[in-house]
Amino acid sequence: MKTLRTIDELRLTGDVGLVPTMGALHDGHRSLFRAARAESDTVVASLFVNPAQFDEQSDLAAYPRDFDHDAAIAEAEGVDVLFAPSVDEMYPAGFSTWVDVDDAGAEGEARPGHFRGVATVCVKLFNIVRPRRAYFGQKDAQQAAVLGRVVRDLDIDVEIRVLPTVRDDDGLALSSRNVRLSPEEREFALGLPRALHAAIGADDPVNAARASLNGLDPDYVEVVDLGEAKVLAAAVRVGSTRLIDNVILEGELS
Numbered sequence: 001m002k003t004l005r006t007i008d009e010l011r012l013t014g015d016v017g018l019v020p021t022m023g024a025l026h027d028g029h030r031s032l033f034r035a036a037r038a039e040s041d042t043v044v045a046s047l048f049v050n051p052a053q054f055d056e057q058s059d060l061a062a063y064p065r066d067f068d069h070d071a072a073i074a075e076a077e078g079v080d081v082l083f084a085p086s087v088d089e090m091y092p093a094g095f096s097t098w099v100d101v102d103d104a105g106a107e108g109e110a111r112p113g114h115f116r117g118v119a120t121v122c123v124k125l126f127n128i129v130r131p132r133r134a135y136f137g138q139k140d141a142q143q144a145a146v147l148g149r150v151v152r153d154l155d156i157d158v159e160i161r162v163l164p165t166v167r168d169d170d171g172l173a174l175s176s177r178n179v180r181l182s183p184e185e186r187e188f189a190l191g192l193p194r195a196l197h198a199a200i201g202a203d204d205p206v207n208a209a210r211a212s213l214n215g216l217d218p219d220y221v222e223v224v225d226l227g228e229a230k231v232l233a234a235a236v237r238v239g240s241t242r243l244i245d246n247v248i249l250e251g252e253l254s
């Protein structure tokens with residue numbers, strides 16, 4: 001595996017699969033690397049904690065970072081190129097062009113500017129890496145939906161692949177932010193996947209999930225249309241950690 005830090009070094013051609021990440025890699029990321037490895041001649045993983053998508057400075061400052069751990073995981077999963085640029089490399093002085101996203105759903109409303117940051121960095125990565133396919137997790141369902149919209153709207157020739165959410169044995173969706181939860185908070189957080197699963201098949205899944213959140217106060221509970229599947233998505237705050245999750249209501253992810 002090669003680690004590259006500048007855009008100029010990355011001049012790839014052919015059948016490239018891209019997995020964008022912010023590091024603190026776990027089994028959810030591994031499943032994306034494996035899918036990319038199985039389907040692509042060259043696998044590029046990006047590792048970039050994108051300041052533009054953080055709506056809270058404290059969240060950005062507390063975001064876990066461990067380059068050596070991440071590089072070892074990426075290498076073990078057969079990643080060919082780890083692209084780990086600096087903030088200055090991605091947002092040089094004078095940077096002033098953004099991909100704005102209207103109507104980015106409840107997560108977009110809850111986190112002003114978040115999807116503008118996500119869309120901008122992903123379009124930059126698509127232009128830098130020129131992948132045939134880019135791999136995203138169902139865990140961030142609205143992100144996947146937004147990026148599907150972005151590539152259609154801007155005629156970017158990249159296939160957006162969405163892979164199922166990987167969970168811990170207790171049902172909590174893996175997230176780089178889970179390390180911030182105390183044991184008590186983690187127990188409380190399990191109310192999120194439980195409420196979402198309990199709502200599958202209900203006549204009114206949004207209200208069914210709300211009713212079984214067990215004291216967790218959601219930012220939103222809403223149905224998100226991913227095209228091939230509809231998911232029930234919610235965000236809750238447990239202590240100072242914000243968690244999101246979703247379950248499939250209809251259809252399936254390929």
Ligand code: AMP
Pocket residue numbers: 020021022023027028029031032135136137138139140163164165166167173174175176
């Ligand atoms: P992040 O590093 O959190 O920005 O996530 C990078 C990619 O991994 C995104 O496409 C996420 O949706 C995906 N991802 C994060 N957690 C999971 C998970 N538990 N299962 C599957 N994919 C995930």
